[in-house]
Amino acid sequence: DAGITQSPRYKITETGRQVTLMCHQTWSHSYMFWYRQDLGHGLRLIYYSAAADITDKGEVPDGYVVSRSKTENFPLTLESATRSQTSVYFCASSESPAGGQETQYFGPGTRLLVL
């Protein structure tokens, strides 16, 4: 029962490089989310997806790209990493909220350092 996994768990990269963070869930949840966590800001939504091939921007989408070709995967790409993107990134998933809110289940996070 893997649940929701993220890889890599830690990543160091340089300014200007492209970085892809992976997220995989085994529950067949329709909704998936990417958040970044920064001290004092809590978690801020970057992008979310309601189903395969359906994605939409969250609160802080600039500098990020997502795709969702399969229900179980939701990769997040930083096209040209900047130091301000140094953060802890969390992926989450949930059932469709039709009829009410559904619990979001979070992965263990990816700690990204951009030098």
Place this chain on the structure above:
Amino acid sequence: QQQVKQSPQSLIVQKGGISIINCAYENTAFDYFPWYQQFPGKGPALLIAIRPDVSEKKEGRFTISFNKSAKQFSLHIMDSQPGDSATYFCAASIEAAGNKLTFGGGTRVLVKP
């Protein structure tokens, strides 16, 4: 613009004491208010949630109090234990807008034995 404001940023409580964390929101369209608990090195996990049609919800030692007119809600941790030491996040969402959560800034709770 932070739509959900959380206080305090940190608190220290003795074992057996009460921990109280407060949140205030601006958007009156919010209709779901969960609290998440996060241990170091882990992802957040749902602790307890409330909808605005009730003023209080209790699950074990954890209680949410909700004041719709004041646009405030709070988490009370009764009989705090060292194992409750974690970061707590309040959040809010709009049911009709999908499952997108807006989080508060977090409160780091330390329970001293």
